[in-house]
Amino acid sequence: MRVVDSRRLTGPNIHDRGPGAVAELRFAAGFDPAPWIEAWKLALARGLRHLEWTGARLHVRRFRDLQGRQGAELMFTAPVDRLYAATDLNEWAIAEATRHFSPHAHEADTSAPSLESIATAAAEEQEERAGLLALLERAEALGVPALVDDDQLSLGYYDQSVHWPLRG
Incomplete structure (x- = not known):
């Protein structure tokens, strides 16, 4: 699995009428992304609960790119005053799902922020946009x-x- 792009959506978009965070992914040939996507959903739900963000809507758009590779866009709605933190949360959930399917699942992914640091960043971002x-x-x-x-x-x-x- 490879992350092609991860970004904020500041308003209406192809997935939802509200703001949120989206990540675009590509999967290896022969890989069935369905179980991986379910693992992402579970991780994201855990992160949303930790941040006490309620009412998020999740959207998954699966596709094949021009080279025939499987891909997916993973989006969830988030408060417009915390979109940077939402993007971090999406990346955290992707890392958690990947760790779940990795043969080295016990090794920590140090590139993804922790839920605690995301919570701190969300509070700072929300305060900045009070x-x-x-x-x-x-x-x-x-x-x-x-x-x-x-x-x-x-x-x-x-x-x-x-x-x-x-x-x-």
Whole structure:
């Protein structure tokens, strides 16, 4: 199994209408990814419980790439104010699933962050973006389009939009 890409999704995307984290994977020829994907789901559920993140929706999209290799996109929804931590959590769950299927499962993967460090990063990220979720909920209630990226929050579209920096 090889991770091709791991990234945040800051809004509506091919998998869900909400933000989240996604990882794109490729599997070796002849490998049945179904049990591995189930192991990822179990690990992710454990991580979500540890972080006390409720309501996450999981999405798995399996495919064959242009070279005929099996692949999958593993996505779950996450709070927009904690997407970096969500990406770390997805990578942690991938490492856990891989460790489950590895002949050297007892050897620790030091490249994946621990759940404790992810929890700390999530709290710091949420504090840095304090109030963002409340603003987004209010905008949605009023029917005002809202877009978020690394640097700013935008409410409205085109010449009617107003922008605020996310970092002070």
